[in-house]
Amino acid sequence: MxxxxxxxxxxxxxxxxxxxxxxxxxxxxxxxxxxxxxxxxxxxxxxxxxxxxxxxxxxxxxxxxxxxxxxxxxxxxxxxxxxxxxxxxxxxxxxxxxxxxxxxxxxxxxxxxxxxxxxxxxxxxxxxxxxxxxxxxxxxxxxxxxxxxxxxxxxxxxxxxxxxxxxxxxxxxxxxxxxxxxxxxxxxxxxxxxxxxxxxxxxxDDKLFKLLRKLYRRGRARVPLYAQRRRFARGFETSNRAGGSLAALAAVAAVPVAALLGPAGAALPVLALAVSIVADLGMYRFVLRRRGPLFLLYYGAVHFLVNLAIAGGVAAGVARWLCSARFRRLYEPDLxxxxxxxxxxxx
Missing domain, CATH: 3.90.550.10 (Spore Coat Polysaccharide Biosynthesis Protein SpsA; Chain A)
Structure with a gap:
């Protein structure tokens, strides 16, 4: 210039x-x-x-x-x-x-x-x-x-x-x-x-369902690009944060498994939830300093739902990627x- x-x-x-x-x-x-x-x-x-x-x-x-x-x-x-x-x-x-x-x-x-x-x-x-x-x-x-x-x-x-x-x-x-x-x-x-x-x-976004729906759709739609690149975007959507979302989904999925295993399986959802929290521990500390413990409890509950929406979207995207050749080509220039x-x- x-x-x-x-x-x-x-x-x-x-x-x-x-x-x-x-x-x-x-x-x-x-x-x-x-x-x-x-x-x-x-x-x-x-x-x-x-x-x-x-x-x-x-x-x-x-x-x-x-x-x-x-x-x-x-x-x-x-x-x-x-x-x-x-x-x-x-x-x-x-x-x-x-x-x-x-x-x-x-x-x-x-x-x-x-x-x-x-x-x-x-x-x-x-x-x-x-x-x-x-x-x-x-x-x-x-x-x-x-x-x-x-x-x-x-x-x-x-x-x-x-x-x-x-x-x-x-x-x-x-x-x-x-x-x-x-x-x-x-x-x-x-x-x-x-x-x-x-x-x-x-x-x-000021409505929970609207936010969750948007994040679900984004998670689903990004699967073909990330599969093509075989790595996450540099910054923001990192492998660590993706792991936190997947761990939240694993915590929910582990509940029926834990029920079948009895007391011995109770640790499974708790462990998965702990992994999800640790993945964003810096963020939780930031929120605690800024807004205090009461808001942090609310924040943590909403973020758990956000993680579920993201992970659910990715899971749906993987399923669609496996079944749809057009979806796999979503990011190709000729489209x-x-x-x-x-x-x-x-x-």
């Missing part, structure tokens, strides 16, 4: 997030970096998201059908003019200096293909205890993974336009795991970092659908 200040295109994919969209857009309008163009890609919202964006004077590209976040990001790029692309989800509010810091990091290192933000441990909108759990859990897992990663965090990420053009669009076939695929492709050619220097707040300008409207 040259010594001038490159135009930054901020692309905000949105689907029915009117509640947080205003906070997201106002945060982008308050960025210390200039010049910025701000674009909302509304993906068929049925709420008043478009009205929110227009009231703030933000340009909107609307799709006639729901494309998913991958397609919305690709469509945003098709309308962007900037040398730097910043993708920010509509439930994320960036700190005022976030874009400036990210652009500076990209300018300092031509080998750096993407800079990803770490969200604060407090949610953007405090709606429930589940959301407080998720904010702390997500923060700890990301903060402890700070540095080089192979797992893209697209909720707030900056990358040069030339890198996007070289790597290609997000895979629109993938609705739950497009970021893992994109990070894998990007890090074949460039470095990628997760940094607390680029800060933001996220309006996390990608390129972005189309058909059926869009610009305002």
């Amino acid at each position: 040259t010594g001038h200040s490159p135009l930054v295109s901020v692309i905000v994919p949105n689907y029915n997030y009117a509640t947080s969209l205003e906070l997201c857009l106002r945060a982008m309008q308050a960025q210390t970096y200039r010049p910025i163009e701000l674009l909302v890609v509304d993906d068929g919202s049925t709420d008043d998201s478009v009205a929110v964006a227009r009231r703030l004077g933000v340009r909107v590209v609307s799709t006639e059908r729901n494309m998913g976040v991958a397609g919305a990001r690709n469509l945003g790029v098709a309308h962007a003019r900037g040398e730097i692309l910043v993708f920010v989800d509509s439930d994320v509010a960036a700190y005022p200096e976030s874009v400036e810091v990210a652009v500076g990091m990209l300018a300092a290192d031509p080998r750096l293909g993407a800079v990803c933000s770490i969200h604060d441990p407090e949610p953007l909108i405090r709606d429930s205890l589940v959301e407080e759990y998720r904010a702390l859990q997500y923060y700890y897992w990301t903060a402890s993974s700070e540095g080089p990663i192979s797992f893209l965090f697209p909720a707030l990420v900056a990358m040069p336009r030339r890198v996007y053009d070289e790597i290609g669009p997000f895979n629109t076939q993938l609705r739950e795991t497009e970021e893992v695929d994109y990070g894998h492709r990007l890090t074949q050619r460039y470095d990628m970092v997760l940094t607390s220097a680029v800060r933001s707040r996220h309006d996390h 990608r659908v390129l972005p189309s300008a058909a059926g869009e409207a610009v305002s």
Whole structure:
């Protein structure tokens, strides 16, 4: 990149997030970096998201059908003019200096293909205890993974336009795991970092079932990629954390076995549960220091369910991978659908 200040295109994919969209857009309008163009890609919202964006004077590209976040990001790029692309989800509010810091990091290192933000441990909108759990859990897992990663965090990420053009669009076939695929492709050619220097707040899921369902689906959908690579992503989804999830599932599976074995088998589920706890012991210590023992009990119970959802999703994914050739080819390039300008409207 040259010594001038490159135009930054901020692309905000949105689907029915009117509640947080205003906070997201106002945060982008308050960025210390200039010049910025701000674009909302509304993906068929049925709420008043478009009205929110227009009231703030933000340009909107609307799709006639729901494309998913991958397609919305690709469509945003098709309308962007900037040398730097910043993708920010509509439930994320960036700190005022976030874009400036990210652009500076990209300018300092031509080998750096993407800079990803770490969200604060407090949610953007405090709606429930589940959301407080998720904010702390997500923060700890990301903060402890700070540095080089192979797992893209697209909720707030900056990358040069030339890198996007070289790597290609997000895979629109993938609705739950497009970021893992994109990070894998990007890090074949460039470095990628997760940094607390680029800060933001996220309006996390506030309903337990919604969170568990999302994590189950993600665990299932990532099996073909991890089977193909034969290793976990660098940072965040580590073998240690995967082991904790599997141990939680083993603890549940061991209960009927223990009943058959009698008193001698009672130790099996207890041992599996202990392994699951030890796998995330650092996280539990962090939560204890921050919120105290009473919240930790609640946190531990929810995290056990989260581990079960993740492990259950992986187990379902393995079964599907064994039975479905199409599922095994989910991440192959010939399945990608390129972005189309058909059926869009610009305002």
